[in-house]
Amino acid sequence: MKSALFEGRRIRRLGKSFDPGDAERLHRIRLAAKRARYTTEFLVSLAPAKGAKDYLAALKQVQECFGASNDATFAEQRLATLKPPGAKDLARSLLERRANAIGADQLHASWSAFAATTPLHVAMGYEP
Secondary structure, eight states: OHHHHHHHHHHHHHHTTOOTTOHHHHHHHHHHHHHHHHHHHHHHHHSOOHHHHHHHHHHHHHHHHHHHHHHHHHHHHHHTTOOSTTHHHHHHHHHHHHHHHSOHHHHHHHHHHHHTSOOHHHHTTOOO
């Protein structure tokens, strides 16, 4: 439970004020969400709690949304290394389509939904 508490606090601290253009920070938030998600899934399987399911669903959304943003950033870096003529244009077009699907509004919406959930330790009745 202490690990879940630590990861929950960590992700909330990292996401308190993020800039959608700060790829490194978004990546750290995604990694923290991933660790928190897996810890939460394990704990919820042992002792289900009503609020924990909402927390878990919000964590999944943060991880997926921020992960898609990270994928787009990584793809942009790789795009610069493409050599064949036309490959860059095709890749850029695909990347722009994906980036438009995961914009700053969606990042903020997924974060806001997570931030509004009851912290896991509270939902499970654990007070450190």
